[in-house]
Amino acid sequence: MIRALALGLVVAAAASMALAAGEWTVAELMQGLAARGPERAKFVERKHLAILDQPVVSTGELSWTPPARLEKRTVTPKAESLILDGGLLTLERDRRKTTLRLAEYPQIAAIVESLRGMLAGDRTALEKTYRLEAYGTRERWTLVMLPSDAQVAALVQRIDVAGNGNRVRSIEIRQSDGDRSVMSIE
Amino acid sequence: MSGLARDRARGPIVAAWLVGIAAAIAVIANTRFTADMSAFLPREATAEQKVLVDQLRDGTLSRLLLVGIAGGDAASRARISIALGNALRHDGAFAQVHNGDATETARDREYVFANRYLLSPAVTPQRFTVEGLHAAIADSIDLLASPAGMMLKSVLPRDPTGEIVRLAGDLAGTARPRLEGGAWASQDGERAILLLETRAGGSDLDAQEQALARIRTAFGQAVATSRVSGGNVSLLLSGTGVFAVASRATIHDEVVRLSIASTTLIVLLLLAVYRSVVALALGLVPVVSGALAAVAAVSLADGFVHGLTLGFGTTLIGEAIDYSIYLFIQSGERNDESWVRRFWPTIRLGVLTSICGFATLLLSGFPGLAQLGLYSITGLAVAALVTRFVLPRLLPARFRVRDLTPLGRTLAAAVERAAALRWLLAVIALASLAALLLHRAPLWNRELSALSPVSAADQALDQQLRSDLGAPDARYLVVASGDSLDAALAASERAAQALDPIVERGVLGGFEAPSRFLPSRATQQARQAALPPRPELEARLRAATAGLPLAAARLAPFLDDAERIRTRQPLVRPDLVGTSLAHAIDALVVPQGQRWTAMLPLRPPEGSATIDAAAVRAALSSARVDGALFIDIKDEADRLYGGYLGEAMRLSAAGFVAIVVLLALALRQPARVARVLAPLVLAVLAVAGTFAAAGQPMILLHLVGMLLIVAIGSNYALFFDRGAGTGASGSSAANAANDGARPRLLASLLTANLTTVAGFGLLAFSSVPVLAALGTTVGPGAILALVFAAMLAPRP
Numbered sequence: 001m002i003r004a005l006a007l008g009l010v011v012a013a014a015a016s017m018a019l020a021a022g023e024w025t026v027a028e029l030m031q032g033l034a035a036r037g038p039e040r041a042k043f044v045e046r047k048h049l050a051i052l053d054q055p056v057v058s059t060g061e062l063s064w065t066p067p068a069r070l071e072k073r074t075v076t077p078k079a080e081s082l083i084l085d086g087g088l089l090t091l092e093r094d095r096r097k098t099t100l101r102l103a104e105y106p107q108i109a110a111i112v113e114s115l116r117g118m119l120a121g122d123r124t125a126l127e128k129t130y131r132l133e134a135y136g137t138r139e140r141w142t143l144v145m146l147p148s149d150a151q152v153a154a155l156v157q158r159i160d161v162a163g164n165g166n167r168v169r170s171i172e173i174r175q176s177d178g179d180r181s182v183m184s185i186e
Numbered sequence: 187m188s189g190l191a192r193d194r195a196r197g198p199i200v201a202a203w204l205v206g207i208a209a210a211i212a213v214i215a216n217t218r219f220t221a222d223m224s225a226f227l228p229r230e231a232t233a234e235q236k237v238l239v240d241q242l243r244d245g246t247l248s249r250l251l252l253v254g255i256a257g258g259d260a261a262s263r264a265r266i267s268i269a270l271g272n273a274l275r276h277d278g279a280f281a282q283v284h285n286g287d288a289t290e291t292a293r294d295r296e297y298v299f300a301n302r303y304l305l306s307p308a309v310t311p312q313r314f315t316v317e318g319l320h321a322a323i324a325d326s327i328d329l330l331a332s333p334a335g336m337m338l339k340s341v342l343p344r345d346p347t348g349e350i351v352r353l354a355g356d357l358a359g360t361a362r363p364r365l366e367g368g369a370w371a372s373q374d375g376e377r378a379i380l381l382l383e384t385r386a387g388g389s390d391l392d393a394q395e396q397a398l399a400r401i402r403t404a405f406g407q408a409v410a411t412s413r414v415s416g417g418n419v420s421l422l423l424s425g426t427g428v429f430a431v432a433s434r435a436t437i438h439d440e441v442v443r444l445s446i447a448s449t450t451l452i453v454l455l456l457l458a459v460y461r462s463v464v465a466l467a468l469g470l471v472p473v474v475s476g477a478l479a480a481v482a483a484v485s486l487a488d489g490f491v492h493g494l495t496l497g498f499g500t501t502l503i504g505e506a507i508d509y510s511i512y513l514f515i516q517s518g519e520r521n522d523e524s525w526v527r528r529f530w531p532t533i534r535l536g537v538l539t540s541i542c543g544f545a546t547l548l549l550s551g552f553p554g555l556a557q558l559g560l561y562s563i564t565g566l567a568v569a570a571l572v573t574r575f576v577l578p579r580l581l582p583a584r585f586r587v588r589d590l591t592p593l594g595r596t597l598a599a600a601v602e603r604a605a606a607l608r609w610l611l612a613v614i615a616l617a618s619l620a621a622l623l624l625h626r627a628p629l630w631n632r633e634l635s636a637l638s639p640v641s642a643a644d645q646a647l648d649q650q651l652r653s654d655l656g657a658p659d660a661r662y663l664v665v666a667s668g669d670s671l672d673a674a675l676a677a678s679e680r681a682a683q684a685l686d687p688i689v690e691r692g693v694l695g696g697f698e699a700p701s702r703f704l705p706s707r708a709t710q711q712a713r714q715a716a717l718p719p720r721p722e723l724e725a726r727l728r729a730a731t732a733g734l735p736l737a738a739a740r741l742a743p744f745l746d747d748a749e750r751i752r753t754r755q756p757l758v759r760p761d762l763v764g765t766s767l768a769h770a771i772d773a774l775v776v777p778q779g780q781r782w783t784a785m786l787p788l789r790p791p792e793g794s795a796t797i798d799a800a801a802v803r804a805a806l807s808s809a810r811v812d813g814a815l816f817i818d819i820k821d822e823a824d825r826l827y828g829g830y831l832g833e834a835m836r837l838s839a840a841g842f843v844a845i846v847v848l849l850a851l852a853l854r855q856p857a858r859v860a861r862v863l864a865p866l867v868l869a870v871l872a873v874a875g876t877f878a879a880a881g882q883p884m885i886l887l888h889l890v891g892m893l894l895i896v897a898i899g900s901n902y903a904l905f906f907d908r909g910a911g912t913g914a915s916g917s918s919a920a921n922a923a924n925d926g927a928r929p930r931l932l933a934s935l936l937t938a939n940l941t942t943v944a945g946f947g948l949l950a951f952s953s954v955p956v957l958a959a960l961g962t963t964v965g966p967g968a969i970l971a972l973v974f975a976a977m978l979a980p981r982p
Contacts, residue, residue: 047331051342054735058331077328093332101364179339 026123026132029143034121038065042186043072049179062185067120084116130159140164203576207475210482217485221391221434221493246773246785247819248388249281251425252651253401255378259416263378264367266419269408270401271369271380277404279397281769282383286363286370294765297703298353299341301761303751304705306349309713313347314723319730322347327736344743346736363655372654377422379654383769384427391434394427424648433639433954434493440952441497451944452507459937460514460587468585469510471577476506476569483564484557495557497949497957502562504945505540505898506569508938509533512905513573514587515934516927523578528927530574532908533901535852537570539845540897546841547890552830558890566897590937594929597936604977611977615868618875631883632828639954662788662797664697664806666814667781671759674775674782676706677814681786684809685802693801695789700774703767710756717752720745827886834889841893845900853907862903865974866896873967887956891963898942898964899971902935906979932976939972 040063046055060074072082080093089100102109117125126132129152130145143161147153157174167185174180253270255263271285303309312318326348329338338351363370363379370379382401386393405421456466477499484491512533517525540562547559622629664685666677678701688694701709718726724738724745731738762768775784790797802816849859870892877884946968949961 045331049330049339051339051740052327052330052735053737056327056331056735074332077331080332091332 026134026143029134030121030123030126036066036121039063043183045181045183047179047181050177068116070116199575200579203475203572207478210478213482213485214478217481218490219493219496220490221437240776240778243389244387245776246383246787248426249384249386249773251382251384251397251401251423251427252648252655253380253382254372254422254424254647254651254654255380255405255419256376256422257417257419258414260371260375260378261367262412262414262416262419263371264369265412266405266408266414267369267378267380269412270404273404273408274380274382274401277400279385279393279400280382281385281772282766283380284370284382284766285378285380286365286368294767295354297762297765297767299345299350301751301757302345302349302353303717303748304710304713304757305703306353306713308347308349308352309716311716314716314718314726316726316729319347319726320734323730323734323736326351327734342736343740344747346741346744370655377651377654379651381655382425383773388426388430391427391430395431398423398428398431422647422651424644424651429638429640429644429648432644436639437493437497437954440954440957441493444497444948444952444957448504448945448948451948452504452941455937455940455944456507456511459511459590462587464582465514465585465587468577468580469507469514471580472510472569472572473506475572475576476565476567477502479568480561480565484561487560488553488557492554492557494554494954494956495561497952497954498558498960499561499565502565502945504942505894506565507941508898508901509570509573510577511938511941512934513577515590515937516930526574526578529908532904533570533574535849536901536904537566538848538852539900539904540566542844542848543838543841543893543897546837546844547834547893549837550830550834552834552886555830555834555886555890562897589930590933591929593936594931594933597932598929601932601976601979604973605979608977611868611974614872618871621875621879622871625878625881627878627881628883629878630831631885632831633824636883636885637827637887637956639956641953661819662790662802663817663819664786664788664802664814665783665817666786666811667778667783669781671775671777671782672707674784675701675704676708677811678775678784678786679706679709680809680811681784681806681814684805684811684814685786685788688801688805692791693798693805695791695794697786697788698770698774699786700771700784704757704759704762704771707756714752714756717748719752720749723748831886831889834886838889838893842896845896858907861978861980862900862907865903865971865978866899868974869895869899869967869971872970873963876966885955885959887959888963891960891967894946894960894964895967895971898968899975902939902972902975903978905931905935906975935972939968942968 040061042061043059045058047058048055057077058074059076060072062073063071065071068084068086070084074080074082078093080091083090083092087102089102091098117123117128123132127148129147129149131148133144133146135142135144141163143163145159145161147156147158153176155176157176159174160170160172161168162170162172169185171183171185172180173182255266255270257263258266267285268287271283271287274280274283298305308322310318313322323346326338326342326346329348329351330342338345338348341350364373364375365371366375366378370381371377372379384394384397386397388394401423402421409419453466456469457463460466460469480499480502481491481496484495512529513525516529544559544562544566547555548563550556550559664681666674666681668674668677678699682697682699682701685694685697689696705713717723727741727745728738731741759768759771762771774786775782777783788797788802797818799816799818799821806814806816846859846863849862850856853859853862873892873895874884874888877888943965946961947965949957950965952958952961
């Protein structure tokens with residue numbers, strides 16, 4: 001469940017927000033990100049799980065408040081909220097609230113901190129955990145994030161972020177167990 | 187009486203006394219002595235109070251130990267915590283060891299998962315119909331879209347209805363400390379913390395002491411075998427057991443120390459007065475006799491003697507020695523028969539007055555207080571009787587102590603002058619009354635904790651560690667009982683059903699229930715009956731998964747598990763062995779005589795420290811849960827103690843009335859009764875007024891101290907009254923007798939007063955509140971009673 005929090009959502013959401021104003025070279029992209037303000041966007045997420053014949057689909061809204069707060073509000077199939085704020089990760093579902101301290105989960109902290117580094121345009125933080133590769137053109141680009149950290153690599157195989165101009169269109173996360181999720185952003 | 191007649195009479199009485207002393211020693215040799223503060227807990231009256239007293243004595247609350255590791259750096263503390271936790275888990279003295287270690291909960295999870303269809307409240311016949319299965323599986327698939335569902339992903343083929351999700355939420359709903367380096371740490375990250383539960387009850391102080399020693403040893407080894415960096419580490423310990431063991435050591439040390447100190451002081455004082463070792467030894471005969479008889483009497487009546495009773499008893503030496511002082515000094519050059527005739531009636535009345543005062547304590551519901559009453563009555567009565575009947579027969583011929591007439595004459599002159607200051611008494615009385623009536627701080631401390639000898643620093647450490655842990659202070663409980671373990675579990679289920687709705691409404695933060703991890707047999711069987719046999723379940727599952735992305739073919743492990751659980755024997759207590767839940771069951775369901783009591787600890791809602799008791803009681807009664815009780819342990823304990831404090835006040839008032847009646851019968855003149863009572867009442871008023879003015883709330887033992895002021899002071903006042911009585915008679919013989927008698931009387935009263943103050947005054951310096959309260963009341967009170975009695979004495 002902990003891994004899931006990091007993988008299924010934070011990675012995807014954070015990556016999407018980070019790249020909403022993407023540039024097609026990594027260096028330029030990061031510079032652009034560092035100057036961004038608060039943002040909101042709608043999302044549709046499809047999870048392809050080996051155990052299910054069809055993907056499960058969820059929809060909702062993402063919002064990013066620099067420098068450290070990311071919120072994911074899911075509307076369907078069931079209302080829930082996930083808030084990453086500072087060192088705390090809070091999940092609320094069925095009126096039940098679960099709060100995790102990132103410091104207690106070093107693997108997740110590694111993922112979350114590097115994603116937050118990306119949202120804040122902090123390339124140094126990002127490259128502690130991932131090797132970054134940019135492809136395509138400014139109008140149609142892809143950023144590939146390959147974990148260089150062994151612990152993160154045990155969970156995530158790769159993350160593909162696609163966008164055009166300053167918009168992120170999708171984030172695809174391939175997990176090391178073969179399951180994958182694709183989040184499309186409006 | 188001739189020497190011969192005296193020798194003849196000596197035989198039987200002295201022999202009887204020796205037999206009595208031997209018997210007392212025999213009883214004492216077989217007496218159990220205890221320093222368990224729970225002896226000072228009131229005798230339980232109602233069902234709530236019975237649970238309360240049991241909980242305070244041996245319940246989970248009394249078994250919890252809080253451990254902190256301070257110093258060093260965070261990683262060192264975590265390594266030591268893990269090493270310490272592992273060592274203690276292998277030590278039979280501890281039922282539970284919690285420090286956040288991940289391996290700790292693995293077996294618990296395994297038990298819960300393997301028995302999920304017996305444990306989950308969601309298991310009903312409806313849930314295993316085609317529609318029920320469809321809804322449950324669809325919910326699980328929805329959950330997979332959420333990060334919260336990722337735990338479910340790997341077990342979905344075995345648990346498509348998601349029972350484990352709900353069970354995990356129920357079982358792990360409590361707030362826990364933060365983790366650092368794989369072990370629990372305080373909020374500020376300055377300490378590693380562990381929570382232990384001893385196997386032995388909190389009142390088994392020897393076992394508690396051993397458990398603490400094992401923790402210290404294991405900590406030493408953990409430090410030695412772990413890499414420690416960032417400075418020295420230290421061990422912090424708190425909890426009821428720590429307090430109880432420390433209290434016992436303190437009480438023991440202080441009783442020994444104070445007994446030696448006050449005995450030495452009294453012996454030196456008497457040596458200075460008597461200048462005779464023989465006189466000193468003989469003077470101690472009534473005291474020792476009284477003390478032995480008193481301990482034996484308490485032992486026979488209660489079956490045990492409390493350390494505090496002994497501590498209190500040593501101070502009674504200060505009063506009991508008075509009788510031989512009166513005998514030795516007042517008889518002067520006359521023989522003792524004359525003393526017996528002249529002074530014994532006064533002493534007898536004084537002893538009877540004291541007994542009247544203390545007899546009311548015998549009626550107290552506080553076992554500790556009743557014990558003090560019995561001890562005092564027996565000790566004083568025996569000391570007086572030995573002084574009267576045995577001591578004169580032990581005195582050598584021509585026995586005489588130093589003549590104190592010169593000192594007495596000086597005192598007499600001082601008393602003469604003091605009479606001119608009587609107006610001061612009115613001032614003191616008014617000032618004391620004003621202080622009592624106008625006090626701002628409460629006069630009485632009604633919290634039970636006021637009796638506790640635990641130091642403020644230790645209480646602060648305890649508070650600190652508890653808040654570090656997220657405070658499992660077990661203050662609020664619902665208890666439900668049955669006539670077997672299974673019946674108690676069924677009662678726990680009914681209570682839990684009543685509580686669930688108010689958790690939903692936010693009245694409660696949550697609660698634990700033993701029936702969650704061991705449901706009653708009937709409930710387990712009902713859940714088994716809700717599971718269809720395998721072929722039927724398979725058919726329903728096929729129908730239920732139509733249209734869902736989860737094919738029934740993938741769910742064969744679910745069919746296997748359901749069939750296994752459906753046909754197994756219901757879970758019983760031994761099935762929990764090896765998990766921490768076994769200890770939880772033992773802590774939460776306890777046998778009490780013929781019955782079993784289940785306890786459901788409640789948590790206050792988030793952001794609140796207290797629980798709305800009325801709402802919980804209403805929920806229990808509207809759900810018609812028979813015999814389920816809501817208990818606020820702190821409230822209940824304070825109410826109980828407050829009740830006994832009130833009772834002790836009424837008993838003391840009754841004792842005072844009894845003393846007035848006794849004096850009225852003996853003295854037969856209202857003026858004399860008033861003259862005897864006035865200095866006593868004034869002394870009590872002055873002492874109580876001083877406490878009120880100083881803003882120091884009084885406890886039960888201050889009240890006992892006031893009774894003692896009356897008991898001791900009544901001797902002084904009666905002697906002054908008697909002196910006046912003979913003087914007023916106007917006979918020349920009496921006047922002549924008075925000539926030497928009055929100074930000697932005054933000298934004997936001063937000596938008696940000094941020994942009393944030496945005995946009680948030292949208590950004032952005790953760190954045990956119960957003893958210090960007595961000392962600060964009786965020490966000054968006895969001096970004031972003597973001074974006031976002297977000032978109010980009629981001129982001879």
